Amino acid sequence: MTQDPLRYQSGFGNEYATEAVPGALPQGRNSPQRAPLQLYPELISGTAFTAPRHENRRTWMYRRQPSVVSGRYQSYAQPRWTTGGDRDTALAPEPMRWHPIPFAGDADFVDGMVTLAANGDADAQSGIGSLVYLANRSMDKRAFVNADGELLLVPQQGRLVITSELGVLEVAPGEIALLPRGLLFKVALPDGPSRGYVCENYGAQFRLPELGPIGSNGLANARDFLAPVAAFEDNAGPYEIVKKFGGRFWTAPMQQSPFNVVAWHGNLAPVKYDTQNFMAIGSISFDHPDPSIFTVLTSPSDTPGTANCDFVIFPPRWLVMEDTFRPPWYHRNLMSEFMGLVYGEYDAKPGGFKPGGASLHNAMVPHGPDEEAFEKASAADLKPQKLxxxxxxxxxxxxxxxxxxxxxxxxxxxxxxADCWAGLKDQFKP
Structure with missing residues (x-):
């Protein structure tokens, strides 16, 4: 890549402008008859042209060759990365949990992707997939583009160096990355075998949630999201392009590097975010606020307040509530919850839920603290406590x-x- 690609621009949904070579960005015109430095203008639109201005996402790229310069696509097999939910699956209304899935075989980020659960339909632009990646090999002369949805990456083991058309992001466990639908990228693994979680969002783009009565400050701040600066590869071809399109995978040869964007401007860009910058909100009297106070990003649906997907984190925080059972309460929810653990211990399942594992509690499926967590929390001295x-x-x-x-x-x-709740006996004492 060009020199010092690991520099960042601050903000979420900003109108960015960046050039790897001085003078590469045209001034005053997006698509001049002759772009500077004999570059090709190319537009990527992440929303419909007529989307409201505050929701419209697009970026102008100025590149050495346009992305149409590629070979023909052939079918490619990736059977473990599926799209949408199979409604013919007979699924009991029970809680589910997975231990960390072990690494097996030789796989890069694309081939190591596994769908655990999904809903909706990519063609209908609704729903999400919940996946894990198990990769032990970097992508070298290989790039991936997802036409079905944007990707929210949550690394759990090992850093990711994500080279995209718009620049480079380095993302470590504790950070997240959001990659727009339709953007080419590749993933290197500087720490060797790497595992993490992925939300493949078929629906409306993720955005920051409204704050309502919280006010103007709190939760995730736009300025803490970091976008890359322009960076390009020089004489790096040929490449293999793998594309996910309509739930199927395709591959095509490209004689040049797809990472040849010398300059770009716009508000559709990959970003990363460090969850340590999340300003947690909580009760300072008694009882729990709803877990929606931990929402980092939301993908809205056509029903106000009922999300296609909310991305929620449970970070380090103080608990100070009086006369309150401090772990999450026993619960049945209209929404369905896919959960993962990046590191440490989850307070509602101190023994059984492991980093790299996952759980699933679908709509109206009861869930909550296991017996160990209930007994410990019921007898705890309610001093201020730091999770x-x-x-x-x-x-x-x-x-x-x-x-x-x-x-x-x-x-x-x-x-x-389900056995983790079997010891919760009837303790009624009239």
Missing amino acids: DHTLAFMFESRFRFIPTAFALQTPALDQEY
């Missing part, structure tokens, strides 16, 4: 998640999960 060295997250969706055949058959599926 530290922990990071869990949730993909919460209005649609029911349907596990894949792989998820239902893998030995990582915890067949005894």
